[in-house]
Amino acid sequence: MKTATIASGQDDEAALRREIVALGPWFHNLRIGGQQTAPDHFLGDYPAFKFARFESAIPADLSGKTVLDIGCNAGFYSIEMKRRGAAEVIGIDSDDRYLAQARFAADTLGFQGISFENLSVYDVGKLGRRFDIVIFMGVLYHLRHPLLALDLIRQHVAGDLLLFQTMQQGPPDVLQVPDDHPFHVPGTSRPPSFFDNPAYPRMHFIEKKFANDWTNWWAPNSACSQAMLRAAGFTVEMQPEEEVYLCRIGPVPYAEWMGSPAVYPAFGPQEEKRP
Numbered sequence: 001m002k003t004a005t006i007a008s009g010q011d012d013e014a015a016l017r018r019e020i021v022a023l024g025p026w027f028h029n030l031r032i033g034g035q036q037t038a039p040d041h042f043l044g045d046y047p048a049f050k051f052a053r054f055e056s057a058i059p060a061d062l063s064g065k066t067v068l069d070i071g072c073n074a075g076f077y078s079i080e081m082k083r084r085g086a087a088e089v090i091g092i093d094s095d096d097r098y099l100a101q102a103r104f105a106a107d108t109l110g111f112q113g114i115s116f117e118n119l120s121v122y123d124v125g126k127l128g129r130r131f132d133i134v135i136f137m138g139v140l141y142h143l144r145h146p147l148l149a150l151d152l153i154r155q156h157v158a159g160d161l162l163l164f165q166t167m168q169q170g171p172p173d174v175l176q177v178p179d180d181h182p183f184h185v186p187g188t189s190r191p192p193s194f195f196d197n198p199a200y201p202r203m204h205f206i207e208k209k210f211a212n213d214w215t216n217w218w219a220p221n222s223a224c225s226q227a228m229l230r231a232a233g234f235t236v237e238m239q240p241e242e243e244v245y246l247c248r249i250g251p252v253p254y255a256e257w258m259g260s261p262a263v264y265p266a267f268g269p270q271e272e273k274r275p
């Protein structure tokens with residue numbers, strides 16, 4: 001009898017392993033039934049080690065809150081938000097293979113009430129509603145149009161908090177930029193030197209691959225991440241980790257310009273005001 005129980009336990013373990021392998025390769029190293037989904041991840045125990053650095057910045061009790069996890073991958077952050085009691089969690093991603101992993105992980109770990117949908121960040125308007133917390137982690141630098149994505153998030157789905165992370169390159173320093181930039185250094189024909197300063201908001205364009213991945217298009221420096229968030233209408237409240245920003249919705253600068261039908265057809269200036 002005992003032998004049979006041990007044998008069936010081993011069978012279950014092997015079956016789980018087979019399912020995990022069949023759904024791979026995994027980017028999120030999740031722990032499911034005592035097994036890791038990506039134990040040899042090139043970044044280490046990702047994203048658990050990263051989350052440990054900033055998890056205290058997020059309210060421990062999310063009862064009654066709604067969460068949208070954009071670029072959810074295998075659902076690590078969606079599951080963590082549900083673990084904190086969020087009333088509703090929606091994870092969206094543009095890759096069905098990751099969504100299959102997320103559904104499997106949430107089901108097997110017993111987290112009901114998370115829905116995972118194939119939806120691009122560019123289409124968040126289709127959700128037709130706002131969320132208390134929007135998570136936009138690790139996606140910006142994969143996009144060809146990163147500022148458009150932030151604008152769309154602000155316009156359509158951000159209801160209060162935005163948890164944002166991007167890969168960054170360059171120094172962590174942030175240059176205070178003037179309200180206006182003169183074309184020339186006054187009294188000369190020389191261009192101003194702001195742009196030579198590595199702490200000036202700067203987005204590095206990666207034409208070829210980065211880390212063997214052609215989907216890495218951009219690498220902002222820290223000043224640029226913060227400037228882009230402000231430009232899209234978010235106020236940075238906290239930087240709990242070098243690459244992570246906790247933001248709240250704020251005024252949208254130049255909303256009238258963005259409301260121009262020729263530029264962003266759907267971006268009406270009605271609820272946004274220039275600060």
Ligand SMILES: C[S@@+](CC[C@H](N)C(=O)[O-])C[C@H]1O[C@@H](n2cnc3c(N)ncnc32)[C@H](O)[C@@H]1O
Pocket residue numbers: 027047070071072073074076092093094095098119120121122136137138139142143
């Ligand atoms: C580096 S992973 C980050 C995953 C997770 N958010 C995290 O921080 O660990 C980037 C994820 O963004 C997804 N993604 C890429 N482009 C997207 C888009 N246009 N809309 C939605 N998701 C996208 C990818 O499929 C992938 O799952």
